[in-house]
Amino acid sequence: xxxIKSLADLxxxxxxxxxxxxxxxxxxxxxxxxxATCGIAAGAKEVMDTMSDIxxxxxxxxxxxxxxxxxxxxxxxxxEIKKPGKxxxxxxxxxxxxxxxxxxxxxxxxxxxxxxxxxxYQSIDN
Amino acid sequence: MDVNKKQLRIALRxxxxxxxxxxxxxxxxxxxxxxxxxxxxNNPQAAIEVVKKSGLRGRGGGGFPTGLKWELASKNPSDQKxxxxxxxxxxxGAFMDRxxxxxDPHSVIEAMAIGGFCIGATKGLIxxxxxxPLAIKRLEIAIAQAREYGFLGQKILGSDFDFDLELxxxxxxxxxxxxxxxxxxxxxxxxxxxxxxxxPAQEGYLKKPSNVNNVETFANIPVIFxxxxxxxxxxxxxxxxxxxxxxxxxQINNVGLIEVPMGITLREVIFEIGGGIKGGxxxxxVQTGGPSGGCLTEAFLDTxxxxxxxxxxxxxxxxxxxxxxxxxxxxxxxxxxxxxxxxEESCGKCTPCRIGNKRLCEILDKIIEGKGTMDDLTILKNxxxxxxxxALCGLGQTSPNPILSTIDHFWDEYVAHVTNKKxxxxxxxxxxxxxxxxxxCIGCTACARACPVGAIKGEKKNPHSINQDLCIKCxxxxxxxxxxxxxxx
Ligand SMILES: Cc1cc2nc3c(=O)[nH]c(=O)nc-3n(C[C@H](O)[C@H](O)[C@H](O)COP(=O)(O)O)c2cc1C
Ligand code: SF4
Ligand code: SF4
Ligand code: SF4
Ligand code: FES
Numbered sequence: 168x169x170x171i172k173s174l175a176d177l178x179x180x181x182x183x184x185x186x187x188x189x190x191x192x193x194x195x196x197x198x199x200x201x202x203a204t205c206g207i208a209a210g211a212k213e214v215m216d217t218m219s220d221i222x223x224x225x226x227x228x229x230x231x232x233x234x235x236x237x238x239x240x241x242x243x244x245x246x247e248i249k250k251p252g253k254x255x256x257x258x259x260x261x262x263x264x265x266x267x268x269x270x271x272x273x274x275x276x277x278x279x280x281x282x283x284x285x286x287x288y289q290s291i292d293n
Numbered sequence: 294m295d296v297n298k299k300q301l302r303i304a305l306r307x308x309x310x311x312x313x314x315x316x317x318x319x320x321x322x323x324x325x326x327x328x329x330x331x332x333x334x335n336n337p338q339a340a341i342e343v344v345k346k347s348g349l350r351g352r353g354g355g356g357f358p359t360g361l362k363w364e365l366a367s368k369n370p371s372d373q374k375x376x377x378x379x380x381x382x383x384x385x386g387a388f389m390d391r392x393x394x395x396x397d398p399h400s401v402i403e404a405m406a407i408g409g410f411c412i413g414a415t416k417g418l419i420x421x422x423x424x425x426p427l428a429i430k431r432l433e434i435a436i437a438q439a440r441e442y443g444f445l446g447q448k449i450l451g452s453d454f455d456f457d458l459e460l461x462x463x464x465x466x467x468x469x470x471x472x473x474x475x476x477x478x479x480x481x482x483x484x485x486x487x488x489x490x491x492x493p494a495q496e497g498y499l500k501k502p503s504n505v506n507n508v509e510t511f512a513n514i515p516v517i518f519x520x521x522x523x524x525x526x527x528x529x530x531x532x533x534x535x536x537x538x539x540x541x542x543x544q545i546n547n548v549g550l551i552e553v554p555m556g557i558t559l560r561e562v563i564f565e566i567g568g569g570i571k572g573g574x575x576x577x578x579v580q581t582g583g584p585s586g587g588c589l590t591e592a593f594l595d596t597x598x599x600x601x602x603x604x605x606x607x608x609x610x611x612x613x614x615x616x617x618x619x620x621x622x623x624x625x626x627x628x629x630x631x632x633x634x635x636x637e638e639s640c641g642k643c644t645p646c647r648i649g650n651k652r653l654c655e656i657l658d659k660i661i662e663g664k665g666t667m668d669d670l671t672i673l674k675n676x677x678x679x680x681x682x683x684a685l686c687g688l689g690q691t692s693p694n695p696i697l698s699t700i701d702h703f704w705d706e707y708v709a710h711v712t713n714k715k716x717x718x719x720x721x722x723x724x725x726x727x728x729x730x731x732x733x734c735i736g737c738t739a740c741a742r743a744c745p746v747g748a749i750k751g752e753k754k755n756p757h758s759i760n761q762d763l764c765i766k767c768x769x770x771x772x773x774x775x776x777x778x779x780x781x782x
Contacts, residue, residue, distance in 0.1 A: 170443030172451035174329040177320070184321045201309055203395045204427050205388075235396015237309030238300075240549035247309075287566060288300030288552065290310075291516065 195228045196274055197249040202233040209243035210262065217266040218246070227274055239284050248274065259284040299561050301528070303536045304352075304512040305552045308396030313431050316438040319399040325444050327518035328403050328410075332452040337411045341367060344411070344514070347522035348534030353379055353470075353507030354585070354612050354687075356533075356600040359514075362504060366412040366494040369502040374414035376405050376456075377498065377505045379475060380421040380428070383467035384583030385634055387614040389538040390508035392550050394421070394428035397512065398435035402458060404514035406445065409456045412504050417458040420475050422465045432460060467584075467638035471686050472505040474640070485640045486686035507612070509538055529555035533599030537610065543580075543617035544571045553598070560594040563617055574619040578702070582611030584631045584638075585691030587698025588624065607698040609691075623720035624703040625710055629657040631695040639688065646689030649680040653696060663723045665711040674700060719781065725766050726782050731756035733778035740770035740779060 171177050191197075200206070200215040215231060222229045239245050242259025248269065249255035258269055259282055272278040302308075311318035319325070331340045345360025366374065378401060382390040394401065405417045421429060436458050439445040447455045461479045463469050469484040476498050478484035497503025513535060517525045526534045533555040539562070542548050546568030553562060559579055563569070570576050578588040587608035589596075596602050600610050618627065632654045641647045656673050659665045677693030684690045700707060709715045716724045729740070729749075734756040741749040741757060748764040751757030759770070771779045 168441055170441075171325075172443065174326075174333050174450070177325060177329045177450070181320050181323070181326075184317050188321060199309075203392055204425075207427070232312040233314070234310060235308040235313050236305075236392040236550050238302075238305065238550045238552075239547075241547045287298065288302050289298045290302045291306055291520065 191230055192249070193251050195230045196222075196251070197247075197255070198222075198229050198231045199234045199247040199249075200231065201235070201237045201239075201243065201245045201247075203236040205236070205240055206243050206245070211244040213263060214244045214246060214261050214266050217263045218270065221267055221270045222274075225270060225275065227270065229274075238288065242284055245284065250274065250277075257284045257286065258282045299553060299557060299566055300551055301536050301554050302552045303516050303525075303528075304393060304400075304509050304538055305396070305550070306516065307400060308392060308550075311397065313396055313398055314434050316399060316435065316442060319397070323519050324399055324515075325403050325442075325450075327515040328406050328444065329450050330518060331407050331410060332450050332454055335452065337367060337413065340407065340518075341411050343518060343522050347517045347525040348529070348532075349510065349513055349517060349525065350533065350600060351507055352509035352513075352537065352612065354582075354610070356610060359506060359510055362494065362506070363408060363411050365492075366414075366502050366504040369495060371413075371502050373416070373499075373501050374412055375498045375501060375503040376409040376412065376414040376417040377472075377476070377479075377493075377503055378405055378417070378419040378508060378511060379470060379472065379505050380419055380425070380508050381463050381470035381475060382422065382425075382508075382612065383465070383470045383638070384612050384614045386542050386616060387540050387583065387612055389540055389550065389613045391425050391428050393508050393512050393538075394425070395431055398428075398432045399439065400515055401508055401511045402432075402435055402439050402445065404511035405458065406449065406456045407514055407518070408504065408506065408511070410454050412502075414504070415455045415457070417456060418461050418479060418498065419458060420461045420463055420469075420479060423462040424465050429460065429462075436460075466640075467634075468640045468686070468688050471688060474686070475505065476503065483640075485642045486688075488685065509613070530597055530599045530602075532601055537598070537613060539613045539615040541567050541615050541617070543615075544574065544619040544622075545569070545617040546571055555599045556597040558595050558597055559589065562598070562615070563594070567617065570617070570619050572619075574621065576617070577620050577622055578618045578624070578627075580608075580616040580618065580627070580695070581614065582609035582691075582694070583614045584634050585609060585687065585694055586611045586614075587694045588618075588627065588702060589698075590702045607701055608694070621718055621720065623661075623716050623718040624699040624706050625657055625660050626720055628695045628699045629654065629661060632657060632692070635688065635692040639692075643683075643685040643689060645680045645683040646685070646692065649676055649684075650689070650692055652676060653680070653693065657696070660707065660710050661721050661723065663710070663714045663721070667708075667711055670700070670707055670711060722766050726761060727759055727764060727766065727768070727771060727779055728782060729757050729759055730778050730780065731758075733776055735776055735778075737776070739773045739775070743769040743773040745769060 736754040
């Protein structure tokens with residue numbers, strides 16, 4: 168990667184990253200697993216693996232990534248799902264069985280299932 | 294504001310949203326824009342002015358104005374200066390800084406580079422405890438990526454500014470979070486505090502002017518530049534701007550990492566964001582400021598949280614630990630818990646802290662064991678005051694706070710312990726009495742057989758009784774009785 172040499176370079180980089188992101192957002196389900204120390208201790212790694220295995224087996228196009236603490240420490244492991252064209256939602260107390268349910272019911276069939284945690288904060292708009 | 298959205302995430306803006314190991318995701322959320330702008334304008338004084346006007350104060354505990362600190366460091370000429378990040382985070386139960394470093398390491402790196410430019414430092418050091426392996430790993434990845442993109446290293450973003458970062462590992466001593474001890478520890482010496490002045494801004498790391506800031510303080514910096522100081526200073530109270538991250542813990546339904554605007558009330562934090570007390574119990578107190586802080590009671594639930602109000606209420610903001618206690622907490626025992634921690638963590642350099650805290654602990658033990666007197670309470674107060682006035686560093690100067698604030702707010706509870714030999718919360722084992730109600734007891738002998746010390750006597754099918762002199766309060770009889778004949782008083 169070439170070094171970024173100016174504010175203009177950085178802005179251009181941001182724009183091109185945004186464009187790529189918008190594209191994948193339209194096509195793929197975005198899955199974020201909270202993987203701070205506490206999340207990993209609560210089993211987030213296993214949840215992440217299960218999620219990606221099931222999605223692959225079912226042929227769902229996903230983009231799975233790890234994040235830091237989402238703040239719902241009482242409900243770990245937590246997973247955020249953003250389906251194309253939809254608002255993201257967060258599931259708490261996810262284990263392997265729940266991960267399977269989320270993929271099969273919510274991701275594939277849009278069924279509303281239990282375990283959704285209401286978002287409890289505002290973030291600054293960028 | 295929506296009841297569910299009392300929180301406002303500034304320092305945690307990216308935590309939980311981005312992959313901390315992917316710099317591109319940080320860039321998409323305006324990452325390194327603030328640094329690029331500051332470098333393009335190439336005016337350190339003007340940048341410091343922005344931080345000053347924002348009203349940002351240090352989040353590591355003291356609440357010193359960050360812009361002013363940078364200005365002081367910038368004014369001391371030197372061939373070499375250092376920008377230091379304090380990621381020691383030693384308060385029991387606190388994990389705000391760890392979460393920021395694990396969730397958004399680039400925000401701290403970007404802010405340190407901005408700070409370095411402002412004060413004229415080309416080197417940055419992050420002092421992090423070795424017990425944070427994931428945070429260390431993510432920082433290392435982030436630093437490598439930032440170098441690759443040209444945000445660290447030489448001629449950053451095409452400017453003439455050079456800046457690079459190194460990690461330094463702490464062994465997890467609480468006192469090493471104190472800035473002079475931290476600097477000595479980085480120099481390879483014993484992690485003991487020294488008298489200020491000289492302040493780090495005058496003589497810091499390797500005797501060079503240095504600036505120490507907390508992780509969360511840094512995490513606010515890029516946003517202040519991106520969204521403007523006017524925006525930042527519009528949030529919060531008159532003297533405390535922006536937000537504060539708290540690690541909400543204890544007897545509360547939703548434990549977690551929260552970020553709230555300054556000026557929010559404890560009631561909103563505990564009952565709305567925290568979902569109230571666990572098991573429908575009664576709220577008793579909330580501890581802020583960790584081992585240096587104090588307990589606040591029901592009467593303070595509607596006090597707006599900011600640096601000055603918390604101090605006026607006998608506690609302090611601290612770095613952000615917030616522990617909620619219900620009716621079953623015994624306040625002398627809570628004070629004892631924190632004192633125990635300070636005694637463990639005292640570096641031993643000065644007498645008031647090394648010996649005084651030990652004595653405080655012993656007196657608390659006496660009270661908890663039911664052997665205290667009213668004189669002990671007086672000694673407790675006087676000795677606490679002496680330690681506060683004479684200890685060398687912040688650790689000792691604040692260590693009696695948990696005692697003083699619980700004495701202040703829960704005087705009756707202390708008196709009950711020493712005069713009535715009763716623990717109102719029913720926690721202190723030494724003051725419990727197990728008794729058998731002769732009316733209820735059918736003489737089944739189950740309790741007598743369970744008692745490990747043979748304290749229960751009685752004929753079969755006749756009421757039993759407990760010899761209080763022999764009873765060790767193990768509770769075995771209480772568990773065994775199926776007829777509710779045994780009670781604890
Ligand atoms: C005993 C003791 C422990 C401290 N521990 C920490 C700590 O873990 N993290 C921290 O940022 N500041 C800690 N501080 C405060 C630092 O000395 C210093 O004030 C702070 O890092 C300055 O940064 P700020 O202005 O951004 O808050 C501690 C102070 C004392 C007296
Ligand atoms: S107050 Fe305690 S921790 Fe601080 S220098 Fe004295 S002995 Fe050490
Ligand atoms: S509390 Fe324990 S020691 Fe006391 S009477 Fe009951 S069983 Fe015996
Ligand atoms: S177990 Fe209960 S009912 Fe039986 S002897 Fe003991 S106190 Fe009496
Ligand atoms: S630190 Fe894990 S969700 Fe809070």
